[in-house]
Amino acid sequence: MRHLIASFSIFAATLVTGQPAAADLRVLACEPEWASLVEILGGDNVTVNSATSGLQDPHRIQARPSLMAQARRADLLVCTGADLEIGWLPLLLRQSTNGAIQTGQPGNFAASDFVTMLDVPTRLDRSQGDIHPYGNPHVHLDPNNVAIVAHALADRLTELDPGNSARYLSRNEAFQARWSEAILNWEERAGPLRGLRVSIYHKSWVYLFNWLGIEEVATLEPKPGVPPSGAHLADVLARVQSQPVHAVIRASYQDDRASQWLADRAAIPKLVLPFTVGGSEDADDLFALFDTTVSLLLSVAE
Amino acid sequence: MFEPRLPWILLLAAIPLSSHGQTTAQELAAVREELGELRRDYEARIAALEIRLETLLSAEAAPSPPQPRAAPRVSPVAAVNAYNPEIGLILDAEWREFSRNGADENIPGFPAGEEAGIGAEGLSLGESELNLYANIDTRFYGGTTLAFVDEDGESGVEIEEAYIETLALPAGLSLKAGRMFSPIGYLNIQHAHTDDFEDRPLPYRALLNNRYADDGVQLRWLAPTPLFLEVGAQVLRGEGFPASGAANGGKGAWTTFAHVGGDVGFSHSWQAGLSRLSGEVEQRETAGAVFTGETKVDIVDFVWKWAPNGNPTVRSFKLQAEYLRRNESGLLREGNVVGNLDVDQGGWYLQGIYQFRPQWRIGARYSTLRADDPGLLFENTVYDPGESRPRHVSAMVDWSSSEFGRLRLQYNRDSTSGDTDNQWLLQYIFSVGAHGAHRF
Numbered sequence: 001m002r003h004l005i006a007s008f009s010i011f012a013a014t015l016v017t018g019q020p021a022a023a024d025l026r027v028l029a030c031e032p033e034w035a036s037l038v039e040i041l042g043g044d045n046v047t048v049n050s051a052t053s054g055l056q057d058p059h060r061i062q063a064r065p066s067l068m069a070q071a072r073r074a075d076l077l078v079c080t081g082a083d084l085e086i087g088w089l090p091l092l093l094r095q096s097t098n099g100a101i102q103t104g105q106p107g108n109f110a111a112s113d114f115v116t117m118l119d120v121p122t123r124l125d126r127s128q129g130d131i132h133p134y135g136n137p138h139v140h141l142d143p144n145n146v147a148i149v150a151h152a153l154a155d156r157l158t159e160l161d162p163g164n165s166a167r168y169l170s171r172n173e174a175f176q177a178r179w180s181e182a183i184l185n186w187e188e189r190a191g192p193l194r195g196l197r198v199s200i201y202h203k204s205w206v207y208l209f210n211w212l213g214i215e216e217v218a219t220l221e222p223k224p225g226v227p228p229s230g231a232h233l234a235d236v237l238a239r240v241q242s243q244p245v246h247a248v249i250r251a252s253y254q255d256d257r258a259s260q261w262l263a264d265r266a267a268i269p270k271l272v273l274p275f276t277v278g279g280s281e282d283a284d285d286l287f288a289l290f291d292t293t294v295s296l297l298l299s300v301a302e
Numbered sequence: 303m304f305e306p307r308l309p310w311i312l313l314l315a316a317i318p319l320s321s322h323g324q325t326t327a328q329e330l331a332a333v334r335e336e337l338g339e340l341r342r343d344y345e346a347r348i349a350a351l352e353i354r355l356e357t358l359l360s361a362e363a364a365p366s367p368p369q370p371r372a373a374p375r376v377s378p379v380a381a382v383n384a385y386n387p388e389i390g391l392i393l394d395a396e397w398r399e400f401s402r403n404g405a406d407e408n409i410p411g412f413p414a415g416e417e418a419g420i421g422a423e424g425l426s427l428g429e430s431e432l433n434l435y436a437n438i439d440t441r442f443y444g445g446t447t448l449a450f451v452d453e454d455g456e457s458g459v460e461i462e463e464a465y466i467e468t469l470a471l472p473a474g475l476s477l478k479a480g481r482m483f484s485p486i487g488y489l490n491i492q493h494a495h496t497d498d499f500e501d502r503p504l505p506y507r508a509l510l511n512n513r514y515a516d517d518g519v520q521l522r523w524l525a526p527t528p529l530f531l532e533v534g535a536q537v538l539r540g541e542g543f544p545a546s547g548a549a550n551g552g553k554g555a556w557t558t559f560a561h562v563g564g565d566v567g568f569s570h571s572w573q574a575g576l577s578r579l580s581g582e583v584e585q586r587e588t589a590g591a592v593f594t595g596e597t598k599v600d601i602v603d604f605v606w607k608w609a610p611n612g613n614p615t616v617r618s619f620k621l622q623a624e625y626l627r628r629n630e631s632g633l634l635r636e637g638n639v640v641g642n643l644d645v646d647q648g649g650w651y652l653q654g655i656y657q658f659r660p661q662w663r664i665g666a667r668y669s670t671l672r673a674d675d676p677g678l679l680f681e682n683t684v685y686d687p688g689e690s691r692p693r694h695v696s697a698m699v700d701w702s703s704s705e706f707g708r709l710r711l712q713y714n715r716d717s718t719s720g721d722t723d724n725q726w727l728l729q730y731i732f733s734v735g736a737h738g739a740h741r742f
Contacts, residue, residue: 053568055611062607062614062742064571065530065563072474072524087705091739094443097524099470104440126706226704227660255616255660 025161028070028101030079030089031058032277033140034111034149036286038078041154041171045164054278057253058084059130059225063092071096074107076160078153081110082117084137106159112137114152115145118206129223140276141208143183143290150175182287190294192301199240199268201228201250201259204275208293217245220258228258240266247300251275269300387436387445388736392495394428394729396421401724409504409718411673411687412647413588415511415543420501420716420725427452428729431462431495435738443467444480447493462515478520483513484536484557485522486577487624488603490514496740498620498655500712500727503669504694505626505649509599511543514579516555530563530573538581544597544628545581555581563742568612573742575603583632591684595632595643601625605742618657625650636683645685647673649692661703667696671718692718706733 027048029035035050042048049070052058058080071077071092079085093102100107117135124133139145154172158165194213201220209216218239222232240248240262247269250259256272263270273293274283283289400423408414421428435445444466448459465480485491489506490513502512518538525531540547540554548554557580563573579599586593602625609618627648634643651669658664673687680686694717700710707730714725 053612055568056613057615060615061612062571063739064565064742065561065573066528066565066571068524068532069528069530069564073526086739088739091741094467094469095524097471097474097476097522099441099472102440102469103437126704130705253611253613253615 025075025157026073027076027078028067028074030077030085031140032279033146033286033289034078034080034153036277036289037146037150037153038157040175040286041150041168042157043167043171045161045167046157054274054276054280054283055253059087061088063088063095067092068095071101072098074098074101076107076109076156077101078109078111080112080137080139082112082134082137082139083132084112106156109153109156111145111149111153112139114148115139115142118210119203127223129221130225131223136203136206138204139207141205141293142211143179143186144211145207146286147176147179147183150179178287182290186290186294189298193294193297196297196301197243197245198271199236199245199248199262201248201254204251204254205249205273212294212297214297217243220248220250220262227255233258233261236262237265240268244268247271249273252279271296271300273297385436387434388738390433390736390738391734392429392431392433392493393732393734394430394495395426396428396500397425397728398423399726402721408589408684409508409671409692410690411685412508412671412692413586413591413593413684414508415588417512417543418507420507420714429494431493433736433738437469438466441468441470443469474524474526476522476524478522479518481515481517482520483515484538484559484577484579485520485534485561486514486557486559486579486599487601487626488573488575488605488622489624490601492741495731495733498622498653498663498665499667499696499698500710500729501696501714503624503651503653503667504671504692504718505624505651505669508649508671508692509544509626509628509647514542514544514557514599516540516542516545518553518555528564530561533560534558540581544586544599544630545579545583546586547582547584547594549582549584554584555579569610570606570608571612571742572604572606574605575601577601577603583630589684591634591636593630593632593634593643595630597628597630599626599628601627607742614657616657616660620655621653622655623650623652630685634680634683634685639680639683641679643676643680643685645674645676647671653696661701663700663702665696665698665700667694667698669694690719694718706737707731 025042025046027038027042027046029038029048029050031052032050032054035048038046038048051067051070052061079089099105102108112134117139120135121128121131121133124131150172154168157168190212196214197217198214199218199220200216203219203224205216208214218236220228220233220236222229245268248259248262249271250256252272252274259270273296274280274289277283277285277289280292282292398421409418430450432448432450433445438444446464447462449462451458451460461481463482465478465482467478468476471477483491489502490510501507506512516538518536520534520536522532522534536557537553538555538557539552540549545555557577559575559577561573561575563571565571581597583593583595583597605620605622607618607620625648627646629646631644632642634641649669649671651667653665653667655663655665671692673685675687676683676685695715696712698710698712700708702708710729712727712729714727716723716725
């Protein structure tokens with residue numbers, strides 16, 4: 001009975017204030033990599049939800065009712081930005097009735113605002129496929145970018161929840177120390193990956209390849225966001241046969257058939273990389289994501 | 303602490319001792335041992351220093367940890383045009399072939415609005431839509447959807463929507479004002495270019511003239527609960543069918559609506575709703591019948607979507623159903639029939655859309671209508687359904703060239719009136735420029 005009364009008073013408080021009784025900062029991350037980073041920096045001072053899982057294409061989800069309900073209650077929205085979420089986030093923001101997370105508010109954090117973008121197109125035309133005007137948005141696959149975003153995110157958490165600023169900043173300091181050590185370790189292990197030649201499904205890996213010195217020879221999508229066609233696959237096969245590659249790579253959420261086709265025809269290994277936290281069983285946080293990615297790439301480097 | 307020459311001093315000090323007979327040999331051995339110990343000690347220390355030097359050097363060569371960049375990226379382009387609204391153009395055209403000569407636009411028993419028909423046979427341009435939307439400032443969003451229509455050789459512009467909406471009212475409230483689609487039911491608020499079939503299901507055509515849109519004010523509240531729950535109400539002018547004549551001093555219609563929704567795991571999501579439209583009808587003229595009175599439409603809607611792991615790029619399924627019921631009561635005047643009418647009409651549809659591979663979808667839809675007999679007095683008026691039981695079955699397949707283009711082939715078996723009509727429809731829908739996110 002007492003339990004029931006307690007639950008009811010929490011419910012009533014929630015109804016009245018729109019906030020849970022606990023003083024947690026409620027964070028909605030658009031992608032699991034940022035949810036993982038918020039967890040690391042926010043610890044028990046935040047409650048974090050991710051709008052997408054590691055098995056979903058962040059370009060292509062819908063503004064589902066459940067996301068609307070989450071956005072309504074969020075104090076902070078942490079997204080990639082750079083138009084990655086253009087297909088659903090603007091609608092979600094408008095329908096959320098939540099002034100705190102609108103564009104331009106402190107409660108709206110876009111990771112791509114803080115890093116140097118690669119592949120910024122010089123010409124915009126949809127005949128070039130679904131290209132992003134601000135550059136390739138998959139910035140989290142260079143761990144140096146993650147470190148930069150962590151600094152900015154710690155500052156943002158501090159701004160929104162000044163009472164706990166010391167905690168956010170010290171967690172960030174501890175994270176940065178561990179992270180830079182981890183980067184040294186990954187770079188040392190990834191030495192043999194320099195000059196590795198691969199074929200990919202979608203341009204998801206620009207930042208990873210730029211960091212590790214991997215060369216992208218062919219892309220299975222004829223243009224970004226356009227599913228592979230038979231004619232284009234034949235071109236890719238011809239290119240891969242004249243300029244041999246070590247592997248064909250796709251993210252776990254991308255369609256397998258084209259990669260499998262190329263792997264069979266060109267007799268090269270097919271590699272499924274987690275792409276983000278939760279993209280594979282091993283990749284359960286940011287550290288594990290890069291550990292796994294480097295290990296998987298090394299497995300085809302010999 | 304040790305000087306490199308120390309062993310030599312010790313060695314020199316030991317030399318004079320060597321001249322002292324038998325003890326000298328033992329002393330010599332002791333000194334040698336001591337000297338060896340010192341040398342080993344020194345070598346170890348030098349090695350340690352060398353390792354330290356090496357690590358310091360390599361650390362210097364390694365990249366320094368990344369520096370935080372406090373300032374966000376600034377776009378080099380700061381042209382005046384950067385503040386222009388998002389501009390999007392929808393292009394749509396059809397090719398319709400009917401088996402029956404000249405489609406009968408009327409559905410027996412249902413006084414229908416102008417848009418309720420299925421369109422002209424042959425080749426024709428549909429509505430081209432121009433969308434202009436943007437955030438107005440930190441508090442408001444707004445814009446307009448203009449439809450370019452061409453009817454009987456006359457081109458014109460219709461304002462489909464033109465509204466402003468608040469972004470930052472407290473407590474989950476939001477206010478919208480202007481001309482807008484009512485969020486009653488599921489399909490009503492969706493723009494036609496996002497529809498899964500070329501035509502709207504029968505109950506929407508017959509009871510709402512395809513959709514209810516009107517001028518007015520809307521208040522909506524989103525509950526702070528993990529389950530999606532929104533409730534809202536509108537006060538509207540009362541000009542859109544089935545309301546008419548902007549009664550009650552131009553406040554002739556009201557709607558109330560509630561939607562709930564959520565996820566089941568990552569692969570399933572759903573939404574359900576309950577809504578009502580109440581309108582005053584003044585001198586509504588349909589097919590020679592003039593009606594003045596009240597109209598009330600109740601809608602129950604349900605939609606369920608599935609995609610493996612919530613990732614709809616390859617395969618997905620959508621099931622959608624709505625039930626609509628309308629009550630009209632008031633004075634009907636048609637020819638020499640004049641009398642007070644009170645009639646219930648209703649209908650429902652059920653449709654499923656399956657995306658079986660990227661870019662390809664198939665779908666099927668069944669919709670039907672039912673109208674009560676309005677009584678002897680109203681025999682052979684627009685409210686008299688006679689023996690007809692309108693039914694409509696559709697099947698479609700569509701191919702999307704990208705998110706911005708779609709070609710659709712649709713077959714309708716249309717039994718809304720006496721004869722069954724076999725209809726073939728070929729349609730394209732293309733989107734140019736900014737393309738807003740679609741609703742769930």
